[in-house]
Amino acid sequence: MYDDLLQEVRLDMAEFGSDLEVIAIYSIFPENQDKYYITDYIWGKPVHDSDIDIYEEELEIHKKELETIKFTKHEEMTISQLYNRLLKQMH
Numbered sequence: 001m002y003d004d005l006l007q008e009v010r011l012d013m014a015e016f017g018s019d020l021e022v023i024a025i026y027s028i029f030p031e032n033q034d035k036y037y038i039t040d041y042i043w044g045k046p047v048h049d050s051d052i053d054i055y056e057e058e059l060e061i062h063k064k065e066l067e068t069i070k071f072t073k074h075e076e077m078t079i080s081q082l083y084n085r086l087l088k089q090m091h
Contacts, residue, residue, distance in 0.1 A: 005038075005040065005083070006083070006086050006087070007081060009041070009083050009086060011077075012079055012084065015078045015084060016079070017035075017079075018078060018079060018080035019078050020078065020079040021043070021044030021045065021076065021077075021079075022043055022076075022077060022078070022082055023041060023042050023043075023044055023066075023074050023075065023077075024038045024041050024074060024075050024076075024081050024082050024085070025038065025041060025042070025047055025069055025072055026072065026073040027039040027065055027072075036073055038082070038085060038086055038089060039091060040060075041079075041082055042065045042066075042069065043062070043065075045059070046058035046059055046062055072085075
């Protein structure tokens, strides 16, 4: 599970840069209910570029994604921070 997530993060970081803003999503597992684990992520707020239509479309998608994580533990960070936390989490 974490290998796939780590690979996805690695690919996004290579394609979009290590400063890409993301939101890490945490979960709790029955076997260790005292600890939260990063189990997914979504991109942070879209960056405004020259095409306002694309930006507005991406912003709407972002707002919908935020609604889906409203009741979860989550945290904003860069994708490089996410990558490093996932590496620590695996050990």
